[in-house]
Amino acid sequence: MTNIAEVTAPPAAVTATQVKRRLTPSRTALRTVSVLSPVLLLVGWEILSRAGVLDERFFPAPTLIFQALWDEATTGALWEQSRHSLSRLVVGFLIGAVPAVVLGVAMGLSKMVNAALRPIVSALYPVPKSAVLPLFLLFFGLGEDTIWYFVAMGVFFPVVINTFTGVANVSGIYYDVAENFGAKRARVFWTVALPGAMPNIITGLELGAGMGLIMLAIAEMMGGQGNGWGFMVWNSFQLFTIESMYAYLLVFAIVGLLLALIVGFVGRRLTPWITRH
Known part of the structure; x- marks a missing residue:
């Protein structure tokens, strides 16, 4: 007769959470992949360029691009151009x-404001931004403020749309509770609408920063200021110094990555209640 004590208990059921944890890569693995993927891309590019598979006239080896970037930095040209571009971008x-955050929150809180502004935002957002630059040059001339407003236009739309979406998606029960406690409109703005929409606002700011960088490049190429990263890309193209052109394109890529990291860092500090993996 089988001893009851010898009977092994069935294994505990594996929960969905446990399965998800087993399948989710560790942070170390994710960071390793994030570092290795661009490195492998550059190594492959270098090999194909040196082997003649890629035409070096149009796809110079990454080592040549980094050398051109180093030359721009040592001569001081990179820092001078960065001074102009960074100030315009900021x-x-x-x-x-x-104003995009303020209007986005107002649109989310007020149906009247939403009815007045949303058709305008929806109509203007799809308009190609590069096609509007001649209007800006016509209105504001060839000044620094032209580039400021052109960059601001690129930033405005992603931020206002994401902010409005975030406020509109906040559960109505929170507004009801604030109203029942007699909270005034300003109080509701700071304690309910803004914190509730903050994840969407952070996303909008990240998208807006990237779009602002694109608008900066277009404005500096076509705005006639004669300086900045965009001007250097266009000038290098005209002089057919392709390594320098790629070097300043690399600057745009690095700055875009840094902006995303900065906005993400600020977003994590402002939304500690959001669970991130």
């Missing part, structure tokens, strides 16, 4: 982002 970002 000013334009602030001009576009601040």
Whole structure:
């Protein structure tokens, strides 16, 4: 007769959470992949370029591009151009982002404001932004403020749309509770609408920063200022110094990555209640 004590209990059921944890890569693995993927891309590019598979006239080896970037840095040209471009990007970002957040929250809180502004935003957002640059040059001339406002336009639309979406998606029960406790409109803005929409606002700011960088490149190429990263890309193309052109394109890529990291870092600090994997 089988001893009851010898009977083994069936294994505990594996929960969905446990399965998900087993299948989810570790942070170390994710960071390793994030570092290795661009490195492998550059190594492959270098090999194909040196082997003649890629035409070096149009796809110079990454080592040549980095050498051109180093030369720009040692001569001081890179820092001079960066001074112009970064100041334009920061000013334009602030001009576009601040009113976008305010209007986005107002559209989410007020049906009247939403009815008045949403058709305008929906109509203007799809308009190709590069096609509007001649209007900006016509209105504001060839000044720094033209580039500021052009960058601000690129930042404005992603931020206002994401902010409105975030406020509109906040559960109505929170607004009801605030109203029952006699909270005024300003109080509701700071304690309900803004925190509730913050994840969407952060997403909008990240998208807006990227779009602002694109608008900066277009404005500097076509705006006639004669300086900045965009101008250097266009000038290098005209002079057929392809390594320098790629070098300044690389600057755009690095700055875009840094902006995404900065906005993401700020977003994690402002939304500690959001679970991230």
